[in-house]
Amino acid sequence: MPNAFVHKRQVISFIKFLNSIGATVLFTSETTQETPDQDLEFIADGIIELKRDENGLKIAVRKTRSSDFISGWHRMEIGEEGIKICLF
Structure with missing residues (x-):
């Protein structure tokens, strides 16, 4: 399983790709204190x-x-x- 940094980079790359082809995308996420999404929210x-x-x-x-x-x-x-x- 990739570490947190690698995972975040993969998600960011995927979102940038979807934006480049003009896709409308809805992501869902269940956050907890142990797994916040704040570091990925800037791209949304x-x-x-x-x-x-x-x-x-x-x-x-x-x-x-x-x-x-x-x-x-x-x-x-x-x-x-x-x-x-x-x-x-």
Whole structure:
């Protein structure tokens, strides 16, 4: 298994390749204190976090390039009609 540095370089190279061919890509990642993704986040065009707490499902946009967003955690519901996000 490659070490962390080699793995990060491979991921960065892969993302750069996908960008060069004009691909739209969605990566998912489960982060923990032991395995943070902060060192790879700089290459992403957008970062969206999801979590579940005692009040239900939450969503937060942490970063987007070329788009405005409302920061902070927002309650969300997933139902038959899709995802509904409550901004306030």
